[in-house]
Amino acid sequence: MGNLTEVTIDFERSHLVFPTIIAVVLGLLGLAILIRDRRRIAGSGAYWRTTFAQMDRMRFFGTLGLTLAYFSLMVPVGDIWPNTGMGFLICSIPFVFLSGLLFMHDRTLRQIAPLAIVSVVAPTFVWWLFTYPFFLTLP
Amino acid sequence: MTFTRRTLLAAVSTAAILAQPIAAAAQELPRNVRMVIGSKSTGGDTYQNSAIVADALSEHLGINIKVDAVGASAAFKALDRDSRGTTIMIFHDQSYLGHLYGREGYDDPFATYAIGPTVAINPGNAYLVPADSPYQSMEDILTAAENGEQVRVAIQPGGVSEIGFSAMKNAAAVRSPGSEANIVAVNTGSQSDKNQAMWDGLADVINGSIQANEQFTQLEEGDEKGMRFVWITARPATLEQAPEAGMGDTDRAALMQYASPETSVTLDGSEDFTFDKEFFFLFNKEMDPAIIDQIDTALTEIFAEGAIQDRQKASFFIPNFLPSDEAKAHLEQKRDTYSKVIAEISGES
Amino acid sequence: MFEIITPLFLSLIVGGTFIGIIFGAIPGMTATMAVAVCLPLTYSLGLENGLALLLGLYVGGISGGLVPAILLGIPGTPSSITTTFDGYPLAQKGEGEKALRIGIVASFVGGLVSLFVLWLFAPTLADFAIKFSYVEKFLIIFFALTVMAALSSDMLIGIFSGVLGIFIALIGTYDISSGGNGKMRLIPPGTEYWLETGFSLLPVLIGLFGLAAILEQAELGVPRGFNKDEVKVGGKSTFSFSVFRGQIVNLVRSSGIGTFVGILPGVGGSAASILAYSNAKTFSRHPETFGKGEPAGIIASESGNNGLTGGALVPLLSLGIPGDSTTALLIGAFTLQGIQVGPLFIGNNPDTWNAMIFAMLIANIAMFVMMYVAIRYFALVVTIPKHILFPVILMMCVIGAYTINYGIMFDVWTLLIFGIGGWLFVKLRLEVAPFIIGFILGPSAEVYFVKSLESFGTLSIFFTKSWIAMVLWVLIIGSILGSVVLSRRAKGQPDGV
Numbered sequence: 001m002g003n004l005t006e007v008t009i010d011f012e013r014s015h016l017v018f019p020t021i022i023a024v025v026l027g028l029l030g031l032a033i034l035i036r037d038r039r040r041i042a043g044s045g046a047y048w049r050t051t052f053a054q055m056d057r058m059r060f061f062g063t064l065g066l067t068l069a070y071f072s073l074m075v076p077v078g079d080i081w082p083n084t085g086m087g088f089l090i091c092s093i094p095f096v097f098l099s100g101l102l103f104m105h106d107r108t109l110r111q112i113a114p115l116a117i118v119s120v121v122a123p124t125f126v127w128w129l130f131t132y133p134f135f136l137t138l139p
Numbered sequence: 140m141t142f143t144r145r146t147l148l149a150a151v152s153t154a155a156i157l158a159q160p161i162a163a164a165a166q167e168l169p170r171n172v173r174m175v176i177g178s179k180s181t182g183g184d185t186y187q188n189s190a191i192v193a194d195a196l197s198e199h200l201g202i203n204i205k206v207d208a209v210g211a212s213a214a215f216k217a218l219d220r221d222s223r224g225t226t227i228m229i230f231h232d233q234s235y236l237g238h239l240y241g242r243e244g245y246d247d248p249f250a251t252y253a254i255g256p257t258v259a260i261n262p263g264n265a266y267l268v269p270a271d272s273p274y275q276s277m278e279d280i281l282t283a284a285e286n287g288e289q290v291r292v293a294i295q296p297g298g299v300s301e302i303g304f305s306a307m308k309n310a311a312a313v314r315s316p317g318s319e320a321n322i323v324a325v326n327t328g329s330q331s332d333k334n335q336a337m338w339d340g341l342a343d344v345i346n347g348s349i350q351a352n353e354q355f356t357q358l359e360e361g362d363e364k365g366m367r368f369v370w371i372t373a374r375p376a377t378l379e380q381a382p383e384a385g386m387g388d389t390d391r392a393a394l395m396q397y398a399s400p401e402t403s404v405t406l407d408g409s410e411d412f413t414f415d416k417e418f419f420f421l422f423n424k425e426m427d428p429a430i431i432d433q434i435d436t437a438l439t440e441i442f443a444e445g446a447i448q449d450r451q452k453a454s455f456f457i458p459n460f461l462p463s464d465e466a467k468a469h470l471e472q473k474r475d476t477y478s479k480v481i482a483e484i485s486g487e488s
Numbered sequence: 489m490f491e492i493i494t495p496l497f498l499s500l501i502v503g504g505t506f507i508g509i510i511f512g513a514i515p516g517m518t519a520t521m522a523v524a525v526c527l528p529l530t531y532s533l534g535l536e537n538g539l540a541l542l543l544g545l546y547v548g549g550i551s552g553g554l555v556p557a558i559l560l561g562i563p564g565t566p567s568s569i570t571t572t573f574d575g576y577p578l579a580q581k582g583e584g585e586k587a588l589r590i591g592i593v594a595s596f597v598g599g600l601v602s603l604f605v606l607w608l609f610a611p612t613l614a615d616f617a618i619k620f621s622y623v624e625k626f627l628i629i630f631f632a633l634t635v636m637a638a639l640s641s642d643m644l645i646g647i648f649s650g651v652l653g654i655f656i657a658l659i660g661t662y663d664i665s666s667g668g669n670g671k672m673r674l675i676p677p678g679t680e681y682w683l684e685t686g687f688s689l690l691p692v693l694i695g696l697f698g699l700a701a702i703l704e705q706a707e708l709g710v711p712r713g714f715n716k717d718e719v720k721v722g723g724k725s726t727f728s729f730s731v732f733r734g735q736i737v738n739l740v741r742s743s744g745i746g747t748f749v750g751i752l753p754g755v756g757g758s759a760a761s762i763l764a765y766s767n768a769k770t771f772s773r774h775p776e777t778f779g780k781g782e783p784a785g786i787i788a789s790e791s792g793n794n795g796l797t798g799g800a801l802v803p804l805l806s807l808g809i810p811g812d813s814t815t816a817l818l819i820g821a822f823t824l825q826g827i828q829v830g831p832l833f834i835g836n837n838p839d840t841w842n843a844m845i846f847a848m849l850i851a852n853i854a855m856f857v858m859m860y861v862a863i864r865y866f867a868l869v870v871t872i873p874k875h876i877l878f879p880v881i882l883m884m885c886v887i888g889a890y891t892i893n894y895g896i897m898f899d900v901w902t903l904l905i906f907g908i909g910g911w912l913f914v915k916l917r918l919e920v921a922p923f924i925i926g927f928i929l930g931p932s933a934e935v936y937f938v939k940s941l942e943s944f945g946t947l948s949i950f951f952t953k954s955w956i957a958m959v960l961w962v963l964i965i966g967s968i969l970g971s972v973v974l975s976r977r978a979k980g981q982p983d984g985v
Contacts, residue, residue, distance in 0.1 A: 005947040015662035015671040018934040022655050029648040056709035063706040082225035083171035096879040103710040103875035134525045137895035181524045182820025207894035242670050328667035331753045331809040339621045341943050354830025
């Protein structure tokens with residue numbers, strides 16, 4: 001077998017062994033892709049322009065914005081009533097309603113009414129389920 | 140703790156919750172308390188202990204306490220963020236041992252947090268050898284090290300699992316300076332990894348516990364999975380309080396053979412090294428001390444009633460309630476002893 | 489043992505299975521969570537009755553995961569990832585009900601096979617399992633990783649995505665409890681506070697599959713969903729048991745793989761279905777249909793992950809060592825009652841052992857009956873208007889991410905990060921399936937690789953350790969060759985790649 005295959009690993013530094021190997025492999029594969037697909041990558045500017053031109057910007061960025069607001073508000077709101085899950089409950093109701101409204105196509109009363117009911121009932125039920133029978137912490 | 144009690148509590152408290160946001164001048168524990176623990180497992184000893192205490196406390200004080208197994212680093216962070224008493228923590232000796240061993244993410248708990256009461260001990264920390272090992276006792280192991288034989292010990296580094304190993308090295312150094320270099324660590328992870336290290340022939344001694352390894356000591360002769368206890372680190376005074384039947388087919392008297400004073404791993408040539416894994420409260424340093432008093436008082440009453448001890452003993456824990464002041468002094472003393480042991484061996488090798 | 493079987497015992501199994509199915513079926517909720525939540529209840533129930541409930545939850549939770557995997561393309565639990573590969577394409581063709589039936593039958597068979605193995609061979613298999621040291625475990629993980637190549641449509645990009653998954657999984661601390669040294673690496677400066685323990689699997693999973701899919705739909709303006717008429721249910725379903733013709737080998741092999749992976753402590757539940765899937769594809773006569781709605785893929789995945797249930801109990805009951813994260817919680821149920829689990833458990837507690845086997849049997853039957861009956865209602869999920877379905881799914885994902893580690897807000901942000909990441913992935917033509925497989929298996933690959941070298945000090949150990957290692961190498965090479973041949977055939981020219 002010889003000495004070629006011998007390896008000594010210092011435990012104190014062993015956390016770097018595998019990441020280094022993986023980083024090298026990842027770099028090589030990335031390089032291979034860069035070389036093989038150079039034409040496609042060079043043309044990616046146009047690709048992104050069409051992507052953004054064709055997308056439903058209102059729904060896409062609306063979803064992102066609502067999700068961001070939802071996640072950011074949950075903890076501060078929950079902190080007013082600690083360990084009660086109120087942050088989740090109070091933020092989920094408007095989130096479900098508003099994002100539902102955003103996804104809806106014909107915003108008629110017939111469509112909005114069921115959504116309104118779901119957006120109150122679903123979070124409340126889930127909140128109750130997790131807080132009492134399941135006894136888990138919510139924000 | 141039953142489903143119905145929770146549901147009843149639920150019905151009563153739901154209405155009350157919104158009506159009373161956190162009382163700013165909290166003189167006592169709020170209505171809804173989150174107890175974070177230093178373990179991620181809801182099947183492990185930290186969780187079981189915490190659940191027993193949380194149940195008793197919430198019943199006694201008429202409040203809600205949820206135990207969240209978030210793990211050490213997340214638990215410390217949660218405790219850092221909250222000085223209102225809505226987050227409290229239960230953990231064990233790992234909290235300061237992690238710091239002593241220089242693990243990332245562990246601050247000195249005595250400086251960073253307020254130390255609360257101790258509640259129980261898990262007396263199970265043990266060291267084992269394969270059934271067919273030439274080593275019959277710790278004496279054999281330390282003698283082997285003295286004679287220049289290498290003894291490999293499988294541990295999980297950086298805490299409770301390593302402290303007994305450090306003590307072995309320290310004892311070797313006390314008996315014959317230099318021989319501690321022959322006791323080497325095999326760094327593994329969970330109990331399953333440590334057992335596996337023994338079966339793979341990678342370790343001569345493994346760290347384990349009475350609870351998890353006792354059955355392996357009772358296997359038929361010739362079973363390659365067989366093990367023998369060589370050392371149980373608990374104080375004799377602790378083990379004496381264990382159920383007389385011991386664990387499985389090993390009764391208390393047999394267990395005590397492996398602990399000090401019968402099995403001696405010396406600390407300094409005169410005293411024996413001992414280690415009890417103790418569970419205790421940690422609080423945010425800024426938290427109102429009145430809350431600590433409230434918990435102390437409540438636990439004093441709970442332990443006086445005596446029901447909690449039965450539950451602890453049923454799960455092989457040794458009840459060990461010390462109010463905050465005594466607990467802090469006791470744990471600091473432990474910390475000082477172990478810090479000396481760790482300094483001794485790292486200074487020399 | 490018959491005095492144990494009371495109406496309470498039976499109803500706890502059935503009730504547990506029912507709740508388990510619901511947990512499994514909700515994206516973000518897992519079997520592990522179901523067991524964790526119900527564990528405290530077992531204290532007052534006593535050992536046998538408590539176990540009845542927990543085993544029902546376990547079997548139900550593993551099985552329920554196939555429902556969202558097939559209908560929404562969101563794996564309900566990590567072990568049903570591979571079910572999405574073929575189940576979701578079928579559902580998109582309006583054949584969700586057929587896919588569900590295939591999955592449920594396969595789950596049932598997998599559960600029964602593994603139960604049978606557990607019942608008859610538990611101690612023997614446990615003795616075999618301990619022959620697997622770090623080296624053999626690394627090779628098993630490596631074998632599972634080779635499936636990345638087979639799963640990708642463009643092999644170079646697929647492997648790149650998979651390795652990227654491994655890389656991302658390594659971010660954080662080299663976990664001390666699995667054998668690491670507890671040091672941090674790959675953490676961008678300034679983010680240590682959040683990334684200390686890295687990204688958790690579940691939020692990554694539901695981000696990549698759940699949130700990303702919703703973002704994609706939002707980008708397209710949330711096109712109208714299925715009408716009731718377009719979904720083939722009841723009489724219109726094209727399912728018949730003839731899909732299983734020629735699949736007996738696949739069923740048995742996948743159940744066997746699932747069971748065996750369960751038996752090996754520390755290899756992890758999700759590896760079961762991944763390995764079963766890759767084997768089914770490698771040995772298939774028409775591997776090119778996999779990933780496009782191939783029934784054999786669903787069969788492999790579902791019989792594999794249900795095979796896990798019996799397998800994971802083998803080391804638990806004959807070594808006291810859990811085979812996966814859910815059975816780790818079962819240890820708690822035993823210790824709560826003061827019962828030791830270890831090599832003497834079965835001999836010392838024959839009644840409990842028989843009760844467990846019986847409970848597993850009933851749980852599998854109950855799972856099958858309940859899910860089979862409920863299929864037509866499940867299948868209608870896709871007819872719920874998307875403007876109601878998506879917000880509710882998102883909310884459930886948030887709850888799942890937040891509660892998986894008992895209340896860590898960063899897990900919710902992980903969901904968002906990987907939701908956007910998953911959307912970008914598709915745009916960049918990277919491949920999600922190999923990525924998630926790399927992410928799941930990365931940490932164990934690291935520990936077993938590094939520990940093998942640390943313990944044996946030579947690279948040659950991977951070849952010389954044991955005959956088991958040699959067998960694994962044969963499988964690994966077979967799998968790699970299989971993918972290469974497949975990708976050439978797909979390109980239709982011999983000099984491709």
